[in-house]
Amino acid sequence: MKTLYGLNIQKVKQGCRDRWLGSTSLDNGSSPKDIVIDEGEPLHFVQLLYLLKEKCWEDDKWIAFTEDDMTCWVNGDAETYLENDAFFGVEFVNEFPNQIRLFLASYCDTVGAY
Numbered sequence: 731m732k733t734l735y736g737l738n739i740q741k742v743k744q745g746c747r748d749r750w751l752g753s754t755s756l757d758n759g760s761s762p763k764d765i766v767i768d769e770g771e772p773l774h775f776v777q778l779l780y781l782l783k784e785k786c787w788e789d790d791k792w793i794a795f796t797e798d799d800m801t802c803w804v805n806g807d808a809e810t811y812l813e814n815d816a817f818f819g820v821e822f823v824n825e826f827p828n829q830i831r832l833f834l835a836s837y838c839d840t841v842g843a844y
Contacts (some may be wrong), residue, residue: 734794735834736841737782745775745837752776762786772817774829775837781807794841800830 739760745751752771758764762783769780781803786792804826811818 731843732796732798733840734796734842734844735838736794737792738837738839739792741837742779750775750836751779754779761790762792763790770817772822774822774825775833777811778804778830778833779837797830797834800834801827804830 739756742751742754742760743756746754746756750773751767752773752775753766753768754776755766756764758766765779765783767776767780767783769777771777778800781800782792782795785795785803804823808823811823812820
């Protein structure tokens with residue numbers, strides 16, 4: 731059984747206020763196309779939110795996803811993080827599994843299972 735998660739916008743707003751999401755801004759709205767994220771910030775939560783935003787961009791709706799989905803998205807971009815070792819690098823990439831779990835606990839709600 732896999733747990734499905736959904737982004738909790740109220741938790742994201744609080745994360746923005748507390749600066750856990752870097753310079754991320756919901757001032758223009760909270761849909762994937764409205765949220766402003768600087769994907770160059772070397773913060774795991776920023777990177778994870780950016781990856782989620784990219785997956786939701788076309789339909790401009792936040793989707794449900796699993797921890798495995800998020801891990802696959804990160805792995806798909808791992809080379810980018812490894813190449814840019816001035817800001818990211820191997821240690822940054824290796825920390826993603828823990829940070830994914832923290833992101834899910836901090837900014838998402840369980841919305842189902844399959």
